[in-house]
Amino acid sequence: VRGDVIAEQTIQIRSGGRAAELVFARLVETELASAYATASLLLGDQNEAEDAVQDAMVKAWQRLHQLRDQSRLGAWFGRILINQCRDRLRHRTSTRVRWVLPTPDQSIGQIAERDALLTAIGMLPPEQRIVVVLRFYQDLSLKALAERTGVPIGTVKSRLHNGLQAVRAAYDGQARLDVRQR
Amino acid sequence: VSRNDFEDAVRKALQEASPSDVPRSLEDSVLRIPATRARVGRAFGWGRGWAPVLLIAVVVATGSIAFAAIRAIPGAGTPQHPLQITSPFGLLSAADIDITVGGASVSSGMPASAGPNASFTGTATFGQVMINWEAGGRPYVLLMHFAANRTSWWLSDAEVTDGRPSNAGWIYFEGPSLETPLGGTFDGSLTLPSVRSTFGEAGTISLGQLRLKAFQGFAPHDPAIGTMPLGGSGSGVPAYVPVDTNGAGAGYVSSTWLTQTPITSFEGQPPDQPVFAADLRTVIGYMVAGRGFVPGQSPLSS
Numbered sequence: 001v002r003g004d005v006i007a008e009q010t011i012q013i014r015s016g017g018r019a020a021e022l023v024f025a026r027l028v029e030t031e032l033a034s035a036y037a038t039a040s041l042l043l044g045d046q047n048e049a050e051d052a053v054q055d056a057m058v059k060a061w062q063r064l065h066q067l068r069d070q071s072r073l074g075a076w077f078g079r080i081l082i083n084q085c086r087d088r089l090r091h092r093t094s095t096r097v098r099w100v101l102p103t104p105d106q107s108i109g110q111i112a113e114r115d116a117l118l119t120a121i122g123m124l125p126p127e128q129r130i131v132v133v134l135r136f137y138q139d140l141s142l143k144a145l146a147e148r149t150g151v152p153i154g155t156v157k158s159r160l161h162n163g164l165q166a167v168r169a170a171y172d173g174q175a176r177l178d179v180r181q182r
Numbered sequence: 183v184s185r186n187d188f189e190d191a192v193r194k195a196l197q198e199a200s201p202s203d204v205p206r207s208l209e210d211s212v213l214r215i216p217a218t219r220a221r222v223g224r225a226f227g228w229g230r231g232w233a234p235v236l237l238i239a240v241v242v243a244t245g246s247i248a249f250a251a252i253r254a255i256p257g258a259g260t261p262q263h264p265l266q267i268t269s270p271f272g273l274l275s276a277a278d279i280d281i282t283v284g285g286a287s288v289s290s291g292m293p294a295s296a297g298p299n300a301s302f303t304g305t306a307t308f309g310q311v312m313i314n315w316e317a318g319g320r321p322y323v324l325l326m327h328f329a330a331n332r333t334s335w336w337l338s339d340a341e342v343t344d345g346r347p348s349n350a351g352w353i354y355f356e357g358p359s360l361e362t363p364l365g366g367t368f369d370g371s372l373t374l375p376s377v378r379s380t381f382g383e384a385g386t387i388s389l390g391q392l393r394l395k396a397f398q399g400f401a402p403h404d405p406a407i408g409t410m411p412l413g414g415s416g417s418g419v420p421a422y423v424p425v426d427t428n429g430a431g432a433g434y435v436s437s438t439w440l441t442q443t444p445i446t447s448f449e450g451q452p453p454d455q456p457v458f459a460a461d462l463r464t465v466i467g468y469m470v471a472g473r474g475f476v477p478g479q480s481p482l483s484s
Binding site for chain 2: 020021022024025028032033036037038040041046049050053054057058061113114117118121132133136137164167168171
C-alpha cells in the first residue's frame with residue numbers, strides 16, 4: 001500500500017512528459033497480471049490472450065493522453081482490454097473450449113462440474129461472456145460493469161441474467177448427470 | 183442448488199481456470215512498448231497550443247541553465263549493497279543515501295531495498311531510474327534521469343522527495359554529471375546540491391559507493407536531424423531539438439525547461455524514439471528556417 005501511495009504521489013506531482021512513462025509503468029505493474037488472466041478467461045486461449053493484452057497495452061500507451069483521471073487508470077485500461085477481447089471474440093469462426101488439468105484434491109465430479117461451467121461460459125455469446133467473467137472473476141459491480149462495457153446498467157443486468165441462465169443450465173445438467181452416475 | 187452456491191461455483195471455476203503467472207515474453211514485450219512505440223495525439227499532461235517553428239537546437243548550454251556545482255568522485259569499489267536495481271536497461275547500486283534539507287539530514291543510511299515500485303527503464307537517448315524507500319516512517323522517492331548520445335551517457339537531472347511525512351515536496355538537482363562512455367559503468371560517489379525545491383529549501387543528496395550503468399543494450403544512436411517532427415502548435419518554440427556536438431549525435435532535447443512553454447504534441451518516428459519534454463535540458467542552438475544553424479541562442483531572444 002505504501003508503494004502505491006508513493007507511486008501516486010510521484011505521478012501526481014510530476015507534470016512533464018516523463019509522467020507518461022511513469023503512468024505506463026504503473027499500469028503494467030498493477031494491471032498486467034489481472035489483464036492477462038481476464039483475457040485468458042474471456043478468450044479461452046492463453047496465446048491469444050497474450051496477443052490481446054499486448055495490443056491493449058500498445059493502445060493504452062498510444063492513447064495515454066486520453067486518460068483524464070489517473071485514479072481511474074485500471075478502469076480506463078479495462079475498457080481498452082475488453083474492446084480488444086470483444087473484437088477477437090466477434091471475429092472468431094469457431095468456439096474454443098478450454099481444458100483444465102485437475103488438482104490432486106479434486107474429485108472427478110468436481111472436475112466435471114467445473115469443466116461444465118467453463119465450457120458453458122465459453123459457449124456464451126461475447127457480450128454475455130464478458131459480463132459473466134468480469135462479474136464473477138473480477139467481482140465488478142453492475143455500475144462498474146456498465147462503465148467497463150459501455151452499455152447501460154439495464155443492459156448489463158439482462159446480459160448477466162441471460163448468461164447465467166445458460167451457464168446454470170449446463171451446471172444443473174452436470175449435477176443431474178452426477179446423481180445418475182452415483 | 184441455491185443461487186449463491188451456483189454463483190460461488192462459477193467464481194471458483196473461473197479462479198481455477200485463470201493462469202497464475204504472466205508469461206515472461208508478455209511482460210518483456212509490454213515493458214518495451216514505451217521504447218518502441220510512438221504515442222499519438224497530444225502528449226500526456228501538456229497543455230494545448232504551439233505553432234510549428236522550424237527551429238532545431240544544438241549546443242550544450244551551460245550558460246542557459248543554472249547549473250549547480252556537482253561533484254562526482256570516481257573510483258570506489260562496488261560491493262553488493264542492499265540498494266540495488268538491475269534491469270535490461272541498466273544497473274544501480276549504492277552503499278548509502280543521505281539527503282539534507284535546509285542543512286539538516288532528513289534521511290541517511292541504507293534503504294533495505296530499491297522499493298516495490300523501483301524501475302530502471304529508457305530508450306536510446308533517455309533513461310530513468312526510480313527508487314522508493316522508507317526511513318523513519320517517512321516515504322522517499324528518488325528519480326534520476328539520463329541522456330545519451332552516440333558516444334556517452336550522463337546524468338541529466340535528478341529529484342528526491344524532501345522527507346516530509348505527508349504532502350512531501352521535491353528537491354531538484356541538475357546535471358550534466360557522471361558523463362561516462364557509452365557501454366561503461368560509473369563507479370564512485372556522488373554529491374549533488376539542489377537547484378530548487380518545492381518549498382524553497384536548499385538540499386543535497388549524496389550516494390556513497392555508487393555503481394551506475396545506463397543504456398545497456400542500446401546501440402549508439404545517431405539522431406536523424408531533420409526527420410524528427412516538431413509537433414504541436416501555438417507556442418512558437420520547438421518541442422524537441424536534435425543535438426549535435428562536434429558531429430557526434432547527442433539525442434533530442436526539450437526546450438520547455440528554458441521557455442517554460444507547454445508543449446502540445448510529439449511523435450517520434452522510426453528509428454527515432456520519442457523523448458518527452460523536460461527529459462533533456464541542454465540546448466546548444468537552433469536550426470532556423472532560412473538561416474541554418476544559430477548556435478547558443480534561444481528562440482525567445484532571437
